[in-house]
Amino acid sequence: MGSIGEQPPKPWVQTPLIRSAALSLEAGCNIYLKLETLQPSGSFKSRGIGNLMSKAILSHPPSKPVHFYCSSGGNAGLACVTAATALNRPATIVVPMSTSALMVQKLKTLGADVVQHGMHWSEADAYLREELLKKDPGGVYVPPFDHPDLWEGHSSLVDEVEVQMNGEYDGLVLVMETEGAESLNYSLREGSLRRLDKISSIATSLGATQVAGKAFEWGQRPEVTSCVFSDAEAAMACVEFADDERILVETACGVSIAPAYNDTLHTILYPELSDEEFSRLNIVIVVCGGSNVTLKILESYREKYGSDERVVSKFHSRRLGRREKVPKKVRKE
Secondary structure, three states: OOOOOOOOOOOOOOOOEEEOHHHHHHHOOEEEEEEHHHOOOOEOHHHHHHHHHHHHHHHOOOOOOOEEEEEOOOHHHHHHHHHHHHOOOOEEEEEOOOOOHHHHHHHHHOOOEEEEOOOOHHHHHHHHHHHHHHHOOOEEEEOOOOOHHHHHHHHHHHHHHHHHOOOOOOOOEEEEEEOOOOHHHHHHHHOOOOOOOOOOOOOHHHOOOOOOHHHHHHHOOOOEEEEEEOHHHHHHHHHHHHHHHOOOOOHHHHHHHHHHHOOOHHHHHOOOOOHHHHHOOEEEEEEOEOOOOOHHHHHHHHHHHOOOHHHHHHOOOOOOOOOOOOOOEEEOO
């Protein structure tokens, strides 16, 4: 970097937004996919984390060494190390012991110094802050989800969608989590910010036992609906999506796609609309991450969850002309 104020390279990209014929047929409305899997890190995390890290570079003198530290179960860490590479700075990623070997290897391949500590993200984060960051005068903390610079960067996704859709899309927000990682849904149901005892879902990228206070605040807005699906539904959504769109995503993303497959998108968001009225709506699904998945993993999901009762009873129910029970949810009237 030449001097303070010189703009560093932007560590994220504008991503395509495409209409999915297959998911539109399944959901009964017009489904558009915002392909955040095409970010440098493989997820939308490149936006917020890239924004925070770029601002950190600008605030430091060129002569001062900067070393980025991020605690993450996966996608935030990938965003940190890819952004650090673009900014020509080193990165250390602390991940919990539950992080898959696949994700750990990806982080190392990208050039990160990887440390595994703790059973879940909050323990990994505490270790990073107390044992590593305090000892490095050039250390810069990169939070995975709780910082205004992150939210500002992530908001660029909405700006892009607004332009790409010409404002013609549904204004409600559906927030998805899996059972065993539903820290936001739990807090909304209890009416106060709460912490899960543990993370038991296979969607480890969702593995924060407590969400940020701002996320809880925004989750209480009337246009936000929080919904929880099983690991089986999230996993099989990944399998179906790979078949339909030839795109591999992990379960933390698959849970967002599941409502289009299990015939609940209509009844969750617009139960008052007829099928014909619903069919005219445009709904955007953020396809947010595909780093922690392989073809072998998807095949194991098919074998393990393909006969799960909740999958069999709900998936493709529109094709069979059935309506099924809506999953556990918190809806703001």
